Amino acid sequence: MVYGQKPDTLTVMxxxxxxxxxxxxxxxxxxxxGKVIRxxxxxxxxxxxxxxxxxIIAAHFxxxxxxLPKELTGRTVIIDGVAQKLFIADDLQHLAGDTVTGKKQHQVKTDPKRKVTFEVRGLLVDK
Incomplete structure (x- = not known):
């Protein structure tokens, strides 16, 4: 089964x-x-x-x-698209109108397991 565009299966990693x-x-x-967790x-x-x-790679189309059907959980799939790394910022850049200096005002919380996101163009159910 294919969702979206058919992925290029020649250069799969x-x-x-x-x-x-x-x-x-x-x-x-x-x-x-890879295998779909959920x-x-x-x-x-x-x-x-x-x-x-x-x-974990967090992916979306x-x-x-x-x-996508929930039954995709546990299946091996091939996805094609754009992979991006997430970065954790020590300080957030100024928000519009934010003039407070000194102590950090905001904290960024990200799951350390999710360092890569994927924007999917096409998915092929392999097994």
Whole structure:
């Protein structure tokens, strides 16, 4: 089954290798293969993929009109799209009208397991 555009299956890499492959790059266009942990939101195609070493890739479709079935959980899929690294900021940049100086006002909380997000153009159910 294919959702969205049919992914390019010639240059597929494992989901556990994406972060290392990216190196210092913040965004790359690639195709990866991995197991779906869970479908978090069916409408818009939001799901989580196992990236090995207890890491998770948070993925969603570029096209919001895609609806994924919950039965996709546990299946191996090939996804094609844009992988991005998330960065944790020590200080948030000034918000409009924020003039307080000195102590940090805001704290950014991110799940350390989710360092890579993926904007999916196409998904192919493999197994």
């Amino acid at each position: 494992g989901a556990n290798k994406v972060e290392a492959f990216m190196g210092k790059k913040t965004r790359i266009i690639t195709a990866i293969e 479908v978090t939101k069916a409408k818009g195609g939001w799901f989580e993929m196992d990236a090995g070493n207890s890491k 570029k096209d919001y009109n895609i609806t």
